[in-house]
Amino acid sequence: MAKFSSHDILAGDNRGAIIAMGNFDGFHLGHQAVAGAAKKWAMEEGRPFYIATFDPHPVRYFMPHAEPFRLTSLNQREKIFSQFGADAMLVFDFNETLANMSAADFVTKLLAEQLGVAGVVTGQDFTFGKGRSGNAQNLSDYGAPVNLRSRALSPITNGDEVISSSRIRAALKNGDIATAQNLLTRPFAIEGEVQHGDKNGRKFGYPTANIDMGSYLRPKFGIYAVRGKLPDGGIFDGVANLGIRPSFTPPKLLLEPYFFDFQGDLYHQMIEVELLHFIREEAKFDDMDALITQMDQDSMVAKNWLVANLPII
Secondary structure (H helix, E strand, O other), X not given: OEEEEOOOOOOHHHOOOEEEEOOOOOOOHHHHHHHHHHHHHHHHHOOOEEEEEEEOOHHHHHOOOOOOOEOOOHHHHHHHHHHHOOOEEEEEEOOHHHHOOOHHHHHHHHHHHHOOOOEEEEEXXXXXOHHHOEOHHXXXXXXXXXXXXXXXXXXXXXXXXXXXXXXXXXXXXXXXXXXXXXXXXXXXXXXXXXXXXXXXXXXOOOOOOEEOOOOEOOOOOEEEEEEEEOXXXXXXXXXXXXXXXXXXXXXXXXXXXXXXXXXOOOOOOEEEEEEEEEEEEOOOOOOXXXXXXXXHHHHHHHHHHHHHHXXXX
């Protein structure tokens, strides 16, 4: 899969694409419906199929101090889009220029002229342009004179509720991993570089891989059954603490997975950790023996859940 930027001037066979456009944070069932419609349209006309996303998220640009909310990193979205069958990922750099671009210029100058887009599929509620002045109807109106067609999909529902990134975030904050996974169609996963810590876990027989949460949403703090994916393709089940580690000072927000059958050094490697099952909330232990006993119990609960609910790897 190729990767293009909103700064590129596309030429030749890279022009004429049908694109699915949105923030696509999480790329949940609703996003997949939009991308699926674009993919089908592209196949019908023999055109390239691109998935476009915005980075940074517009909310982060306009509210830089907002609490972290990301469900996927840009790197994760690139892998997900490739697996979905996109010919290219198109990243709109949401900077001052894009934030101040009129809705008309976004369609006629950026999409049609610079990127050579032939068709766009969005959700019905998609907005664009300075002050969010453009909507699905404007996209159609501005696009018609420059031969850029557009289609807008109605929201996708699950039960009586619309599938949305906000709904997934709420589920994760409540520790409802099953609902989040159902709407995402895959586990919520945190990708990050393993960093050096204070090595307390190693002292207790539980060497952990410490990962900074970065811009990811903060799910409910607690203990999780997890599955880790390593750069070399290795997959390891484990148990993780996600939170501020109240038994230690100073408090520090980390994801700390312990992989049951892993032997080795993960420092400075990029790993991905899937949160599969919420076991319990974080708790403070004044006595280290009590903490170790609880860690043993948590590991057993995680192992039992993983064996019962996941295929053996």
